[in-house]
Amino acid sequence: MATDLFEAARKAMALAHAPYSKFPVGAAIRAEDGTIYAGANIENLSFPEGWCAETTAISHMIMGGARKILEVAVIAEKLPLCPPCGGCRQRLSEFAEAGTPIYLCDETGVRKTVMLSDLLPHSFATDTIG
Numbered sequence: 001m002a003t004d005l006f007e008a009a010r011k012a013m014a015l016a017h018a019p020y021s022k023f024p025v026g027a028a029i030r031a032e033d034g035t036i037y038a039g040a041n042i043e044n045l046s047f048p049e050g051w052c053a054e055t056t057a058i059s060h061m062i063m064g065g066a067r068k069i070l071e072v073a074v075i076a077e078k079l080p081l082c083p084p085c086g087g088c089r090q091r092l093s094e095f096a097e098a099g100t101p102i103y104l105c106d107e108t109g110v111r112k113t114v115m116l117s118d119l120l121p122h123s124f125a126t127d128t129i130g
Contacts, residue, residue, distance in 0.1 A: 002071065002101075002103045002110045003110070004036060005029075005073035005110075006075065006105050008038040009053075009074060009105060011038065012026035012028060012040045014040075015040045016042070017050075021043060022078075023076065023077070023078055023079075024041065024077045025040065025052065025075070025076045025077075026039070027052075027054040027072065027074045027075075028057060028072070029071075030070045031070065032066060035061075035064060035066060037066070038057055039053045039055065039059065039060055042056060052088050054072070054084050054091060069096035071100060072084075072096070072101070072103065073103040074104060080106035081106060082104065083102070083114070083119055089123070090120060096116050098115065099115050099116070101113050
């Protein structure tokens with residue numbers, strides 16, 4: 001089932017704008033209605049004003065009218081099994097549950113599955129703050 005997410009993330013990675021770090025990343029999110037939203041990292045010369053692939057995918061999901069993430073795939077060209085950065089972990093937790101699977105990929109497909117709670121065990125809880 002995660003194969004379609006891997007393919008979407010890989011295609012997104014090919015569209016990354018990473019002229020400074022030379023570190024393209026792609027991410028894909030499956031929303032509650034089954035729609036897949038993808039994104040790539042987009043850098044800006046004024047570091048750290050760029051944004052991550054996961055952030056781009058979340059933005060596409062929100063603009064598409066969805067609000068809940070069911071699963072996520074992430075791929076980086078130069079780092080197999082690249083997990084989301086700390087900021088993206090918190091962003092993902094805004095729209096996902098602790099048990100949401102995060103698929104870490106290499107160039108051949110999904111190689112490891114972790115739960116969001118494994119990556120961010122003490123996230124801010126939206127029911128506490130907002």
